[in-house]
Every structure is written in structure tokens, then in C-alpha cells.
Amino acid sequence: MKSELPVVTSSPHLRSPVTVSALMRDVVIALLPALFAAVVFFGERAMMIVALGVLSAVVAEAGYQRLARRPVTVGDWSAVVTGMLLAFNLPPSAPWWLPVVGSAFAIVVAKQLFGGLGQNFINPALAARAMLMASWPAHMTAWIRPFDAVSTATPLAALVPKTGVAAQLPTYWEMFVGATAGCVGETSALALLVGGGYLLVRRVISWHTPAAFIGTVAVLTWVFGGVDGLFSGDWLRHILAGGLMLGAFFMATDYVTSPVTPKGKLIMGLGCGVLTVIIRLHGGFPEGVSYAILLMNLATPLIDRYVQPRPFGEVRKK
């Protein structure tokens, strides 16, 4: 004891066992049911896309940090999460280079150039998706049917009256389990709910954003989404369709790019829901989830500035 001096640091001297990498690893675990569903419905090509997305993200992060002479932080699992989410947002028919280019862009341009984890203000996976959408729209909207990989429209495209595609709509059940056309990781509401539930139980995310997001979409599409006037919308189809579950549980909840207070998280979910519905019902694209989240990412600093907790003992004036 005399030989080695005791460590003198300031309190607290206890730290919670939950670290950044433990949280990120939990997100990866929570994404596995959706990956499993993707492989069931779209075959091994789904697996390929996810593997390439993750690999590219990790290599890009390690490579960039090496070149920039910064500490390599791929051990925190955040690149793995970004790679998975990007791949989940691609069509199953995507060529092999799409996840590779997308992940590399997500990590290098949308994350590292802003200063790395914690500094980026928009969700890297969604930024990359938007970039791919703008650069290779054909590849990004080539949908295939589950099981037999025949080209088709997504249920959301079929849902929008003005596109005129009165195509055969999948049943609620098919949409719930995920046996419909769509992005690799977004079709199975069931699998995403299992994963989202896991994140809630493990307290990795709080309920505020997903509940507000999904709730808002349900209410607004019910009120405004029908062809027979107000309150005739098929809200259930709207919440099961497209990237809503994936977005609400896994992307709008991204720590770095969403508000830090519980009230702010509610506003985040609400805003995402409103924007999603506006884009779905009135925008140029059938799907609005990812743009809605990106827009709310931009609004996050503002939300954090104005939505602050009430300091203990203070009486709110005004």
C-alpha cells in the first residue's frame, strides 16, 4: 500500500455498468429479428446487403480514423449500427455496391467529417439513403415481391389514391409479419416491434419518440388519409406500411440527432409523425419517414434550446 499511492479522483466513485458500446450492442441485437425476417422473405440477398453495409461502415470508420490519425473507435459498435440501418433502408434488389457506397458515405461524410460520434447533426444512415436516392433513384425504388423476387410496387405506393395503382393490396397480416415488398429491414412490423420492445425493456430508448411518432401517424392518417372524407383513413395500413416501425424505434430515437429531454423526445415523435403524413398524403414520394426524420434532425438543436426541464423548486413563469 505504501509503495503505490491511492488514486485520488473526484466523486462519484461508482459508475453504471452501461457503456456506449453496451448500448450500441443492444441496438444491434434489437435489429436481429428484422434481419431474420428479411432473410426469410427476401432470401440470402438480404443477408448479403446487410453484411456489405456493416463491413463497409466498419472499414470506412477504421480507415478514416487511421488516415486522420485519430483513435480508432470501431469498438463502440456505432459503425455497425449505422451499417445495418443503412442496409435496412435499401431495396432487396440493390446491387452489391449500393450498400458499400452508402455506408462509406454515411460514416465518412455524414459522421466523421462532422467530428465523429456525437458531433453529427443528421442521422448518418438516413443522410446516406437520401444521397443514394438522389443519385441512383432507379436502384433505390426497384421493389421485389417477397419469396419469388418478382418486381412489384410497395403497399404504400398502392395505398396512395392519386398514383392510380389499384393493385392487389397485401393483407394486414402479410404487412404485420412483413411478407410484402419494401426495404430490406422495414417490412416486418412484427420483428421490429420485438426489437423495439427489447430496446424499451432494456431502457436503451425511452417510449416518448416511438409512441408519439406512431400515434401521430395513426391519428392523422385516420382523420385525413381516406378517400371518403374525414375519419375514413386506413390508419392501420399506414402504421404497418413502409419504414414507420423501423424509423420510429430505431432512427428517430438515434441519440445523437434527437432531443435530450423527455419532452423534446415527444416533440420529435410528433414532428416526425406530422411530416411523414404530409409527405405520404401530399408529397412527391410515397414514403416520407426518412425525410421526416431528417427534417426533425435539423430541428433538434432548436428543440433542445427551447424545451428544457423545469429546474427543481422553480415555478414556471410566463
Place this chain on the structure above:
Amino acid sequence: MAAKTFSGGVQVPHYKELTEHLPIREGPRPTEVVIPLSQHTGAPCEPTVRRGERVLVGQKVGDSEAFVSAPVHASVSGKVVAIEPRPHPLGGEVLAVVIESDGEFAVHPEVKPLGPLEELSPEQIKRMLRESGMVGLGGAAFPTAVKVSPPEGKHIDVFLLNGAECEPYLTADHRLMVEHPEDVVLGMRALMKALGVGRGIVCVEDNKPDAIEAMKKATMPHSELEVAVCRTKYPQGSEKQLIKAVLGREVPPPPGLPLDVGVVVNNVGTAWAVARALTTGLPLVERVITVTGPCVAQPANLLVRIGTPFSSVVDFCGGFASAPAKIIMGGPMMGVAQRGLEVPVIKGTSGLLLLPEEDALAQQPQPCIRCGRCVEACPMGLLPLLLAAYAEQGRFEEAESLRALNCMECGSCSYICPARRPLVHAIRVAKADIMARLRARRK
């Protein structure tokens, strides 16, 4: 009835099983004690004895004229061998009276019981609290006589006895409630009488069922007393959080005090010490501490004389089980890390905690991932991530406008941060700067 609680805070592991069932034992008989002349919040004392003088147990060795202060007393009989600056467990060196024990522990002849509580006036109790050097034993060591003398115009209607003991590892208050519930109640009633308060509530966390049981029994004969069960959550023992949980009242931000909402809070250890002072006449010369942690050979709850060096306490507990990498006075959440074992037990020492290397290594901080956990954990409703970021950038004025001074340094934010950011540390730096500027402005 549901256990009472507050918003924010964190679930921390207790680690109380090491000592929670061990009865309080008489501690070491030190050969030398070091009595710092400042062991409390307020003005330091001047020595009232000279080098070479012989002193007896309970004899005053330092006092001050200031209102907010508390005298200090000899805890052994023997010779004053030095009055010199000595290392203080709260940091730095502080003038201290060093007494070499003659091994007799002879008590000063003026030490006499005051008589039954029923016959004492509030003024007599207050004088006794002052003369016995009584301070809050929960940690902040605020002079008790001052605490029970609220300024004119403040009406106090409830007295809370804080038995939450929410710091992990510590069990001294728990044991006092289980072993000496009647004394705790006596001390509580004395404090209430001094204050002239008609309602008293003993607050205990629900992880101490035996203490709840004992206190319920001991308060039974007194219709003005009740027991409130609080949910086990850190920092339930913080005054403001306790008042919120039990009474639903919110103490205004600093300089707001509990008495602004009609409440005075004292801790269980203090009440017990008050009872001892009443029944024996002895001033505050010893207290109960928990000696614990994986590196202590025989963890224990000990009655220790103020001024006993930490090293004697550890030796009394069988020495080290393994070499400690961190020595902490107090609990792991708010305790103060020590450079060594030569410092003495003071009035505010609630425990001595020895942690091994795996608990002591500073973890490398990572960038903040904005997860919001610190915001949810902060019981004061602050934004620790922003406060700390401003503090680290030296933007203290912005930290001040975000209420840095409301931070009570409970450590919940740093505990929960997955990126291991030293949040409280940074906020402390900001607070020190803000306070310094406030003082400069006032001058």
C-alpha cells in the same frame, strides 16, 4: 401505502450486505488523536488550550465567537503535544490540536447529564447543542444549534428525520435505527422541542425493513411522530428530494433552504448523538462510522472517537484484505478520495470505504452521445451534458444561466453517463468560478 419518491435519480447497487447486519462495536482506543479546528460548515475555531496542557475527555479544545460555528472537544484524556496544521480529510492542511492519549479516557468533571427532556426549555437545548459542538452528521456538518434557530418570520411546521441513508455501502444510520431506536427518537424529540415543531416524520428507504419496524415501534408512544417509507433510489437522502418525496413540497433553488417551506431536516446519526449528549452530558467526541469495501479484512460498524487516524481504524478492522487503490471518506457517490490513511475521523465522517483497483481505475471518457440519460437522472432538473460542456469550454456565464449553482453534486449524472464523462467534476469547476465571481461582485 406506496413508498414515497421523487423524480430523477438513479438506481445504484447497495453493497450494504457487507455490514448491514453487523452490530455497532466500540472502535479502537487511539494513542494519539488529531482534532482539526474546522470540522463543520462555518467559521473555524481558535484553540482554547495550549501545547503541553493536560486535557480530559469532553474538554473544549477549540471554539469560535461566530454564530455559524461549532466548538471541538478532546476525545481522549492526555497531553496536547502539538497545535499545528495537519492534513484534513476534506483536503489541504488545517490547524489541529494533537493530543497524546494517557490511555485512561478520564472524563472532564463538568461533563454531567442535563436532566430529563421534559424539564428542559428550548433555549437550554439550543445551548447544549452549541456547547456540545453538535453538527449534522450526514456529511455537510452544518452546526445543529444554527439549524434549529430559524430566522424570525420563518414558520417551521414539520421536522424530518433523515434515515434514508441512500449512499451505497454505508450502514451506520441503519444500525442506529435497529439498535437504538429509543435514543434516536429521544434525540429527535429534543430537536423538535428546540424548534417548537409539533410534527415529526422519520423517513426510511424501503430496503431497510428492520429499521422501519424498529422505528415504528419506538415512535408508537408519541402521537406527534410517524414513519414514512421511501422508495430506495439515489439520492433519496438529499434534503430537498426527501422533502419532495415525503411532503410534496419543493424547496426553492439556492439560496432557498428547507426552512423556506417550513421544514427542518436532521439525520439519524445526529439525533442519536443529541440523545447521547443529553443522557451522558458528553459533547460530540465520538460517532458511528461504517468501515467497509472489498479491501477491508473485517468490515464493521464502529463507534469511533473523533480524531482517530484512519490507519488505526483500518488496523482495528483487521487491516487490508487486499491493497486498496482508492480510499474514500464517506460513500462512493459523494465521498472524498484520500491521499492516505494519516488523516483523522472528523465529525462529518460517515464511513471509510476502501476500493480495489478494478473499481478505482479512471475510465477513459468518450464523446457525449447525447443519450439524455444524465438529463433524466438529474434530480435537480438540470441539463448536466450542457453544463459540463460549457464548463469544459470555460463558458462559465452560460453555465450559470443554465443554473449550475442549483447542482448539489449528487453524482447521479456522472454515475449514469455511458460515455463516462466526468460531468460533476466539470460542473464543480464552473460552480467554483461562478461563486468566486459572485463573491468578488459583492465586495
